[in-house]
Amino acid sequence: MNILVCISNVPDTTSKINFIENDTSFDTSGVQFVINPNDEFGLTKAVWMKESNKANVTVLTVGDSSVEATLRKCLAIGADKAIRIDCPANDAYSVAKEIEAHCRETNYDLIICGRESIDYNGGLVPGLLAGLLDFNYVTNCVKLEVEGSKATFSREMSGGTEISECQLPLVVGSQKGLVEESDLIIPNMRGIMMARQKPLDVIQAKGINPKTFDKKFSKPEAKSEVKLVKADELDKLIDLLENEAKVI
Amino acid sequence: MAVLVYIESENNQFKKSSYEALSYGKAIANNVGEAVCGVVINCSNTESLNAFGADKIININSSDLTDFSSKKYAYAIAEVMKSENANIIILSSSPDSKYLGSFLSGITDASFVSNVVELPESTNPFIVKRTCFTNKAFSSTELTSEIKIISITSNSFGIIENPNNPKTETIDIKVIDSNQKILSMEKETGSVTIADAEIVVSAGRGLKGPENWKMIESLAETLGAATACSKPVSDMGWRPHSEHVVQTGKPVSSNLYIAIGISGAIQHLAGINSSKVKVVINNDPEAPFFKAADYGVVGDAFEVIPSLIEKLKAR
Ligand SMILES: Cc1cc2nc3c(=O)[nH]c(=O)nc-3n(C[C@H](O)[C@H](O)[C@H](O)COP(=O)(O)OP(=O)(O)OC[C@H]3O[C@@H](n4cnc5c(N)ncnc54)[C@H](O)[C@@H]3O)c2cc1C
Ligand SMILES: Nc1ncnc2c1ncn2[C@@H]1O[C@H](COP(=O)(O)O)[C@@H](O)[C@H]1O
Numbered sequence: 080m081n082i083l084v085c086i087s088n089v090p091d092t093t094s095k096i097n098f099i100e101n102d103t104s105f106d107t108s109g110v111q112f113v114i115n116p117n118d119e120f121g122l123t124k125a126v127w128m129k130e131s132n133k134a135n136v137t138v139l140t141v142g143d144s145s146v147e148a149t150l151r152k153c154l155a156i157g158a159d160k161a162i163r164i165d166c167p168a169n170d171a172y173s174v175a176k177e178i179e180a181h182c183r184e185t186n187y188d189l190i191i192c193g194r195e196s197i198d199y200n201g202g203l204v205p206g207l208l209a210g211l212l213d214f215n216y217v218t219n220c221v222k223l224e225v226e227g228s229k230a231t232f233s234r235e236m237s238g239g240t241e242i243s244e245c246q247l248p249l250v251v252g253s254q255k256g257l258v259e260e261s262d263l264i265i266p267n268m269r270g271i272m273m274a275r276q277k278p279l280d281v282i283q284a285k286g287i288n289p290k291t292f293d294k295k296f297s298k299p300e301a302k303s304e305v306k307l308v309k310a311d312e313l314d315k316l317i318d319l320l321e322n323e324a325k326v327i
Numbered sequence: 328m329a330v331l332v333y334i335e336s337e338n339n340q341f342k343k344s345s346y347e348a349l350s351y352g353k354a355i356a357n358n359v360g361e362a363v364c365g366v367v368i369n370c371s372n373t374e375s376l377n378a379f380g381a382d383k384i385i386n387i388n389s390s391d392l393t394d395f396s397s398k399k400y401a402y403a404i405a406e407v408m409k410s411e412n413a414n415i416i417i418l419s420s421s422p423d424s425k426y427l428g429s430f431l432s433g434i435t436d437a438s439f440v441s442n443v444v445e446l447p448e449s450t451n452p453f454i455v456k457r458t459c460f461t462n463k464a465f466s467s468t469e470l471t472s473e474i475k476i477i478s479i480t481s482n483s484f485g486i487i488e489n490p491n492n493p494k495t496e497t498i499d500i501k502v503i504d505s506n507q508k509i510l511s512m513e514k515e516t517g518s519v520t521i522a523d524a525e526i527v528v529s530a531g532r533g534l535k536g537p538e539n540w541k542m543i544e545s546l547a548e549t550l551g552a553a554t555a556c557s558k559p560v561s562d563m564g565w566r567p568h569s570e571h572v573v574q575t576g577k578p579v580s581s582n583l584y585i586a587i588g589i590s591g592a593i594q595h596l597a598g599i600n601s602s603k604v605k606v607v608i609n610n611d612p613e614a615p616f617f618k619a620a621d622y623g624v625v626g627d628a629f630e631v632i633p634s635l636i637e638k639l640k641a642r
Binding site for chain 1: 397398401421422423425426427428429430431432433434437438439440441442454458459460461462463464465466467468469470471472505506507508509510511512513514515520522523525526550562568569582583593594597600603604606607617618619620621622623624625626627630631634635638639642
């Protein structure tokens with residue numbers, strides 16, 4: 080069984096978000112990049128499936144050479160092979176089209192993406208990819224078992240979970256729950272050494288044009304000072320929420 | 328050309344986010360001078376939609392669409408997009424709508440922008456404002472393709488009444504086959520879910536232990552609110568994971584977010600930034616949350632909350 084895990088390389092969750100060049104691009108100086116947390120849950124699941132399903136795990140990123148450190152980390156975690164499609168990740172559409180082109184050349188039974196990236200937050204790539212390839216698709220996935228060519232999975236929906244099954248191929252949008260945080264694999268020395276020997280292929284991009292463009296970034300307006308209410312004057316709080324904020 | 332709004336329903340009932348999507352669709356349609364068409368699936372009673380300005384309501388009626396399926400629903404909506412010659416598609420941000428939306432953009436080769444918070448800054452070029460970097464920033468994003476799909480963040484635009492008398496039409500569509508089928512569903516009953524909630528009451532490690540959540544639930548019940556918690560609280564198993572909000576959990580975009588005994592770590596704030604009004608109750612006046620809140624009470628939760636419940640009930 081062949082599994083592809085799509086990896087997005089994102090600013091660490093504690094990063095300060097600033098913009099440069101007249102607010103048209105993200106200021107990466109001093110920012111530490113990590114594997115998108117949702118993808119990391121999916122990658123761990125895929126690595127487990129190497130044993131349970133005799134799976135082969137490939138990780139893939141669309142991006143420039145700066146993402147290779149993240150891909151090496153994925154190899155150290157346990158992926159067998161890494162691929163970088165060599166072009167900037169311009170928007171969800173062009174990223175999904177580049178991944179689609181690769182998937183048409185190499186057959187994957189299971190494609191695992193994150194539910195959403197924590198930088199762009201679109202939650203778009205997995206669904207787009209499933210639509211483009213006409214694969215089955217589940218997102219917000221919190222449980223997954225594959226037996227032969229059949230997958231059984233759960234997704235979180237509003238107010239509950241839903242359990243479904245389908246035939247492979249399947250695109251999964253993974254999140255916490257698929258594996259737990261305590262399950263995440265921290266690369267050890269051996270993993271890191273082995274990762275150096277594993278293939279990291281760079282393949283040429285198709286050069287797909289994006290369909291969306293970030294024209295300008297902005298930050299939320301600075302909050303006006305908090306209005307404090309004394310603990311023994313809660314009537315005032317209720318009054319403010321009722322008549323000033325009009326939210327109760 | 329038309330603006331098409333997918334109006335999600337459950338058991339013949341619409342959610343507030345569906346009315347919001349339709350209100351938004353109507354406003355865009357006015358801007359671009361097009362008609363607005365609402366599409367519902369297996370929903371016979373659409374009268375309550377008349378208040379929100381649709382020119383036409385299409386009900387796709389098919390026993391193959393009884394259960395939600397992102398794939399079947401997306402293909403069905405794609406048919407209506409074609410027949411109505413729709414170039415702008417509006418969705419809510421509910422989990423199901425986002426689930427089918429990205430798939431829909433894949434099969435229609437359309438551009439899709441999610442988490443939109445306002446009416447377009449301009450419609451030619453077509454530029455919308457969306458949140459990004461887990462709500463720490465906004466992007467003004469231009470959509471250049473012929474067909475444009477956008478999903479709007481709940482509670483960002485609001486519901487705007489615009490009474491109209493839409494033409495209603497029931498159609499049957501040939502639904503695509505899919506080998507994906509639902510085996511079972513587990514619904515949390517009774518409580519309000521975080522995603523749909525107008526008000527969220529959230530508590531953190533300051534509550535000391537799971538046994539103290541009674542008062543949080545009671546406050547939530549008094550306000551008709553959903554309950555939520557900070558990450559360590561769910562990690563320690565005090566509360567179920569489904570309640571854990573924010574950065575890598577579920578972003579909250581309620582009208583009112585009440586944080587009790589939560590310090591206000593950057594990762595927590597990221598997930599609740601898009602909530603409109605924030606109230607913090609914390610006994611440490613230096614807690615970072617006070618910098619991010621609109622209203623605050625410096626006090627012991629174990630005294631403030633029971634008293635607040637009492638006063639709210641007495642209202
Ligand atoms: C990579 C990463 C991702 C993370 N993602 C998330 C995330 O998504 N969501 C999240 O929530 N956290 C996340 N965190 C954790 C985050 O950094 C904080 O540790 C966490 O939010 C703190 O939770 P808390 O506010 O409940 O607890 P604490 O920080 O311990 O705060 C408890 C607060 O309660 C107050 N308090 C104590 N007693 C009382 C009382 N009697 N009455 C009133 N107030 C009282 C204290 O003054 C204090 O401010 C993440 C961390 C990392 C490193
Ligand atoms: N540049 C990229 N290369 C590979 N996969 C990506 C890239 N960007 C996003 N993805 C995948 O798509 C998921 C959702 O991303 P997004 O649509 O940006 O929210 C991520 O969690 C990744 O699995």
